[in-house]
Amino acid sequence: MTTTTKFKSWRVQEQGGEYTGSEQTVSTSDLPANEVLIKVSHSSLNYKDALSASGNKGVTRNFPHTPGIDAAGEVIESASGEPVVGSKVIVTGYDLGMNTDGGFGEYVRVPASWCVALPQGWNGRTAMIYGTAGLTAGLCVQKLLQMGASPEQGKVAVSGASGAVGSVAVELLSKLGFDVVAISGKQDHADELKALGASEVVGREALAAEKKPMLKPVFANAVDTVGGQPLAELLKQIQPGGSVSCCGLVAGPQLETTVLPFILRGVNLLGVDSVEIPLADKAAVWKKFAGEWACPKTEASARDIGRGQLDGALRAFLKGESSGKIVLDHAL
Template sequence: MARAQRFPEPEDSVADNKRGNTMTTNSEFKAWRVEEKDGEYQGSEQTLSTADLPEGEVLIRVTHSSLNYKDALSASGNKGVTRSFPHTPGIDAAGEVVESATGEPAVGSRVIVTGYDLGMNTDGGFGEYIRVPAAWCVPMPSGWDARTAMIYGTAGLTAGLCVGKLLKMGASPEQGKVAVSGASGAVGSVAIELLANLGFDVVAISGKADHADSLKDLGASEVVGRDALAEEKKPLLKPVFANAVDTVGGTPLAELLKQVQPGGSVSCCGLVAGPQLSTTVLPFILRGVNLLGVDSVEIPLPDKQAVWEKFAGEWKCPKTEASARDIGRAELDEALKAFLKGASAGKIVLDHSR
């Protein structure tokens, strides 16, 4: 067997490869890999070969990834996310194309890959290389680098989609306060800054009292505890919020629906508090409340690209970008366990060069 070697930088790739012919080099790379041992799931840095990657049209040299709750579930052995192990998590990845069987995206181009099956049952961004279908790749917006893209990642994409749906339903600052549940999390924090930048009066709902100042720095005018969404027997409560972004699901979402003003909307994108929704139809038929489901995984590529372009332009969130924390692969285990404990906050970027 030929000795494995590192890929050349994309700019050094041969002309034939730029036209779409694939390379046959077998290259080693580092990845944070999860294995099952005696019924327990453990992650560690391992050396892999590109020959081990799944088949696909595009090989990408990943420089940055982003940490998400779904990554933590995968790393913990959740079979609803990842069916078989060993496995490399990482539902987000950004980097440069080094092989392209179709010629589009072209070798040397910078791309973002989020969602679809990446990091679930297809080896993901916690490795230095991924191989994926061309249809999963979004061109990097002008002015962005891979790190900036991964500051937003799936969480930012989801926040943007949530806010976009509210705007599509006619939400405006004049209507009143907008609530954001799970405000300290990656999705919630981006949603707060984006809504505040758009002129909305944002109420952050968080179980982390020590994060109140940072949430106000992002633009929240008020921070309340999660007891604001504690379970109540009444089917309807006093309408407090004009609209809302819910990132947690479960009982908090049911209680939030009871507190939305007539004609208001709630974008729903998470399930950290549980996938069940126990409610009545009264918020919908007596107040005309709209419950808007948000999918950031399987949506068409142009929809993802539209949100990325907005974040690179008029939706830019400079405070989120400035506060993001970078880690290396050696720090992944601790960071992912913090997600499962509900102790993670803000945006965390995996830098493969650390």
């Protein structure tokens, strides 16, 4: 039987072209008619949540809306065989937090096909330390490994290194034995990036615009989280046969490049999507993070915030000032 429960949610309202988020009391009867009602213990902050909260119509078309592309919690009602009531699940991506009310509310109602069982040994907070950003970092690294990337080939670059995706990529690559060069605009975060495993931290000027179509190949492989012109410059600096996993667009969605890195050096540009991929592919990466890919430094350095701190934390993403992993704890 379906019951109606009142709960707290961080809702974004639109008024005269301005978007404002605030805590509201809503009801489970306001949630979409999907199969699985989840009581969310934790969510995770992502750049995309900041886009949704600031009215980016490519992410969220209609307001009022509850952002939060990630959620972890307990199944309260299930109109499907799996997941069963009482089980703990993770939901990331698909439409959650875009046009389906997301994890910044204490409850979400989603299709059963979006729910992954929480890996053994994890709680909701651990899952949300990684969140979509960690999942994406894992997928970026997995693609490099599938292309044959190995530590012996040389340095691996990570752009946007202090960000949510970048910081997990730095720790994971370092853990796997790679010599990681963190590219970051935050020189005051150099020590933190080194503590995560970067052997070198260089400024964003390493990817400043150059007229030359090709540059000295200094990186064997790379994870790029920023896109735009820095990605075009990164491609010019990849060694023959190397690969770049590309997942983000904080520096812009346009990629103006020549074909030269591809046809003269056989460089591979690997697209990474963590949102619409099959659930089994997400589950495989979660299992790795709960086992041999665990990133203890990321886990230890994550920051917890309550709904009252969401506004400031999301604004920092839009200014490129956010760093590391931020967890929303609904109990705070």
